[in-house]
Amino acid sequence: MIAVTGETGRSNRDLTQMAVRKIFGRYQREERPSNILTPQPVAKDQSMEQLRKLWVDTQIIDAGTNYDMYETHLHLAVANSPKKFSAKEIEYFSLVLVEFQYEKNFNWKAGCFLNVLVAESMDTDFVIHTAHLTTLIDGLGKGNVCKSITIKGDVGGYTGKGMKGGKIVVDGNTHGYTGIQLSGGEIIVNGGAGEVIGWEMSGGFIHILGSVTINPGMDMTGGKIIIEGNADIFVGREMKSGELIILGNVGHFAGEDMEGGAIRIGKGTGQVIGRNMQGGEIHINDLDMKNISEYVVNGKIFSKGVLVFEK
Secondary structure: OOOOEOOOOOEHHHHHHHHHHHHHOOOOOOOOOOOOOOOHHHOOOHHHHHHHHHHHHOOOOOHHHHHHHHHHHHHHHHHOOOOOOOHHHHHHHHHHHHHHOOOOOHHHHHHHHHHHHHHHOOOOEEEEEOOOOOOOOOOOOOOOOOOEEEEEOOOOOOOOOOOOOOEEEEOOOOOOOOOOOOOOOEEEEOOOOOOOOOOOOOOOEEEEOOOOOOOOOOOOEEEEEEEOOOOOOOOOOOOOEEEEEEOOOOOOOOOOOOOOOEEEEEEEOOOOEOOOOOOOEEEEEEOOHHHEOOOOOOOEEEEOOEEEEEO
């Protein structure tokens, strides 16, 4: 095909390209953000292939009934493997998990899988990436004893469940039941944390930089929780000991069925404070006396550090 040329001797194609450059030349190529990570750099790595095979060979049938059985089986498989995976290899595999995220029970299996790899590793400091996943991982850090785990992105529920020691830092949000049955160690969430954080907590420390929803500190018997944002209803419900601090506002029914410990509220609270309260202390910086429940059995309530109610 013969190109048609204009008066300047340039082809139509040349003229078209010049016009395009004139129109769009002011737009610059956008640089790919450095914090977006993908598994491609390790796609053919031998360790990743071993971990892919281990993932495929170990199946979880029903997370609701066979989670502990799967965890035991996986521990044996990893313990008997001649290869001990390093923190860097585990970090890379957390990126590779995008390949499996639409499998049934992925949320529970991924949490268990990573927990076992971390527990069996000889290393102590770990980074787990989740920001590239659309399916949130549940149970990350479950039963942690001594490892330090930093999670880059959001996670699902039950983060740090039954944790005995070590440290978990979440650079994102958690979605409920964070730190339940915690007996030691430290959990820091640099976002919000959903509902029922620290349920049945007996020790350790939870620090939430954002807000939470219902039932923080429910039935806790020890330890300390700090929430820098707000909390919804039933703060410290059935609390027996420990310290629960909310720097923002809380909803209704703070301290319901509380038996001991201390709740400290940095701003105001909703109605019906201390209903059926059996003991302990509630400190509120901005207290409306009419919100104190008539059904307080025993305990102390403070406003701006001054004891204003005791029964």
